[in-house]
Amino acid sequence: MAALDTAVHTRQRGAGALTVLTWFVGLLFFFPVFWMVLTAFKHEADATTDPPKLFFTPTLEQFGNLFDAGAGPYFLNSLFATTVSTLLVIALAVPAAYALAIRPVKRTQDVLFFFISTKMLPVVAVIVPIYVIAGRIGALDNVWMLVVLYTAMNLPIAVWMMRSFLQEIPAEVLEAAQMDGATLRQTIVQVMLPMVAPGLAATALICVIFAWNEFFFAVNMTASQAATVPLFLVGFMTSEGLYWAQLSAAATLASLPVVLAGWVAQKQLVRGLSMGAIK
Amino acid sequence: MSTDTVTPGAAAPVRATPATSKAVARREGWRRRAPLLPALIFAIIATQIPFLVTVWYSLNSWNLVNPGSERFVGLSNYADVFTDRVFRQAAVNTVLITGGCVLIAMLLGIGVALLLDRRFLGRSVVRTLMITPFLVMPVASALIWQTSMLDPVFGIVNFVIGTVGFEPVDWASSYPLVAVIGALVWQWTPFMTLLVLAGLQSQGRDVLEAAQVDGAGALRTFRSITLPHLRRYIELGVLLGAIYVVNTFDQIYILTQGGPGTASTNLPFYIYQRAFLGFDIGQAAAMGVVVVIGTIVVATLALRLLFRTFSEER
Numbered sequence: 001m002a003a004l005d006t007a008v009h010t011r012q013r014g015a016g017a018l019t020v021l022t023w024f025v026g027l028l029f030f031f032p033v034f035w036m037v038l039t040a041f042k043h044e045a046d047a048t049t050d051p052p053k054l055f056f057t058p059t060l061e062q063f064g065n066l067f068d069a070g071a072g073p074y075f076l077n078s079l080f081a082t083t084v085s086t087l088l089v090i091a092l093a094v095p096a097a098y099a100l101a102i103r104p105v106k107r108t109q110d111v112l113f114f115f116i117s118t119k120m121l122p123v124v125a126v127i128v129p130i131y132v133i134a135g136r137i138g139a140l141d142n143v144w145m146l147v148v149l150y151t152a153m154n155l156p157i158a159v160w161m162m163r164s165f166l167q168e169i170p171a172e173v174l175e176a177a178q179m180d181g182a183t184l185r186q187t188i189v190q191v192m193l194p195m196v197a198p199g200l201a202a203t204a205l206i207c208v209i210f211a212w213n214e215f216f217f218a219v220n221m222t223a224s225q226a227a228t229v230p231l232f233l234v235g236f237m238t239s240e241g242l243y244w245a246q247l248s249a250a251a252t253l254a255s256l257p258v259v260l261a262g263w264v265a266q267k268q269l270v271r272g273l274s275m276g277a278i279k
Numbered sequence: 280m281s282t283d284t285v286t287p288g289a290a291a292p293v294r295a296t297p298a299t300s301k302a303v304a305r306r307e308g309w310r311r312r313a314p315l316l317p318a319l320i321f322a323i324i325a326t327q328i329p330f331l332v333t334v335w336y337s338l339n340s341w342n343l344v345n346p347g348s349e350r351f352v353g354l355s356n357y358a359d360v361f362t363d364r365v366f367r368q369a370a371v372n373t374v375l376i377t378g379g380c381v382l383i384a385m386l387l388g389i390g391v392a393l394l395l396d397r398r399f400l401g402r403s404v405v406r407t408l409m410i411t412p413f414l415v416m417p418v419a420s421a422l423i424w425q426t427s428m429l430d431p432v433f434g435i436v437n438f439v440i441g442t443v444g445f446e447p448v449d450w451a452s453s454y455p456l457v458a459v460i461g462a463l464v465w466q467w468t469p470f471m472t473l474l475v476l477a478g479l480q481s482q483g484r485d486v487l488e489a490a491q492v493d494g495a496g497a498l499r500t501f502r503s504i505t506l507p508h509l510r511r512y513i514e515l516g517v518l519l520g521a522i523y524v525v526n527t528f529d530q531i532y533i534l535t536q537g538g539p540g541t542a543s544t545n546l547p548f549y550i551y552q553r554a555f556l557g558f559d560i561g562q563a564a565a566m567g568v569v570v571v572i573g574t575i576v577v578a579t580l581a582l583r584l585l586f587r588t589f590s591e592e593r
Contacts, residue, residue, distance in 0.1 A: 022394040026405035033411050036423045048433045095314030105311045118326040120522055120578035124550040125567035128560055129332035152325035213416045215529045230418040244426050251419035262414035263407055270477045278477045
């Protein structure tokens with residue numbers, strides 16, 4: 001009995017140590033984010049000190065300054081490019097996924113292969129002609145150009161994800177709807193869409209994350225009119241002197257939408273990141 | 280599932296002539312294909328045509344700074360690319376950064392996933408903290424790493440290693456690849472953790488309990504049961520991670536600008552420099568084509584795996 005007690009104690013202590021370790025690792029990974037948010041509430045004088053300051057008088061000054069620094073248009077461009085491209089992706093991907101999942105066309109595998117292979121095409125392999133062509137048709141520094149590029153960037157992921165969600169709808173349900181005399185449109189709108197609504201939301205979330213955070217196209221295709229949030233942040237690099245607090249406030253505000261969305265939809269995140277392969 | 284037995288009434292449908300039935304079949308084929316076409320056409324226009332144009336550009340000598348300098352030069356751009364010392368270094372750096380980041384992030388990811396796959400107080404909170412690095416805008420996190428974390432004078436990392444007696448280090452110029460890989464590992468470990476954790480949680484509890492009943496220790500169970508089960512999740516994570524990390528641009532642009540010199544230049548950054556700072560369209564295009572050919576090998580592997588994963592699910 002005593003031996004058993006000791007064994008239980010040792011196991012409990014082992015479990016406790018593992019829990020402490022897990023918390024430590026989690027906090028360690030979170031630390032740079034914590035520090036970013038913390039610095040955002042500092043006066044510039046408190047942001048660059050040796051040793052770094054953990055305690056200070058907080059201020060909202062930096063967030064206020066952002067809008068004087070002209071953050072507004074950048075956020076509006078990001079919002080526009082992200083929202084419109086995500087809507088376009090969904091509008092294109094849902095019918096395509098339907099054709100691939102519910103009524104498989106000939107060579108379904110080939111089509112899927114094609115979509116995903118476009119995702120594996122390194123961006124640098126297409127950026128040169130896209131830049132040259134956009135220059136010729138006057139689409140440089142135009143937010144619609146970003147909309148088109150982000151749509152192309154996210155389309156394959158969305159097709160794969162939506163296909164995996166649509167495949168989960170039991171065939172009987174669709175047959176039953178058709179037996180009841182529902183037209184194709186009615187079947188899709190009234191039967192399928194409600195069933196895949198969570199999947200649709202997850203797909204949209206993934207598209208929003210990638211579009212909002214995108215930098216490579218934005219830095220090459222835009223200048224002043226269509227520049228997005230990442231470019232606003234990069235603007236801090238060139239300015240002389242250290243404005244870490246200001247930079248941290250901008251970085252916090254820029255990251256906030258996607259971080260919050262990702263936190264809320266953690267479960268769907270895994271499926272999206274694996275393109276629907278992991279459920 | 281389809282009915283093989285046909286009711287006598289329906290057994291003799293109106294016999295269509297071969298011509299009409301062919302037309303019907305064709306119309307049906309188009310009806311099935313129609314919803315697919317907008318997405319397919321869009322993807323072809325947005326990705327395939329630019330790539331073909333890249334191939335064409337790569338056969339031309341063309342610098343945007345000299346208008347009218349465009350002329351056909353055949354494969355000479357490719358000859359230049361393969362003799363370009365910086366291109367070779369960029370290729371090596373790309374492999375180092377991709378391989379290093381994916382490998383370290385996966386090992387850490389497995390470790391963290393195992394830690395998270397237990398019941399403990401605040402599990403969902405720790406999970407939430409853990410995935411945050413992946414959600415933060417990469418440009419934002421790269422800037423935070425460059426300033427608050429890795430700055431030689433005011434950076435936290437130097438402050439921490441200073442408390443145990445190390446001299447301050449100028450990470451971005453002394454160890455540029457370490458700085459880049461470090462920031463990338465921080466960003467990608469959550470991705471790997473999530474995939475591996477999903478794998479761990481899809482394990483049958485009964486198998487694990489059976490192993491316990493049979494007297495297998497924790498280590499033995501992990502090696503003989505958990506690891507084989509995790510294999511395809513790990514493969515998936517490595518390949519998807521590699522596809523994204525090969526294209527790394529943000530961190531290099533911000534942390535090191537590819538420097539010092541070309542010490543941390545990877546292929547995307549080098550092609551960007553040649554195209555947008557050197558305006559050498561022909562060379563940049565040729566490099567792009569070479570990168571694509573290199574990627575095809577990895578991509579083929581990744582695709583096979585994705586298809587296998589999907590067919591096993593069903």
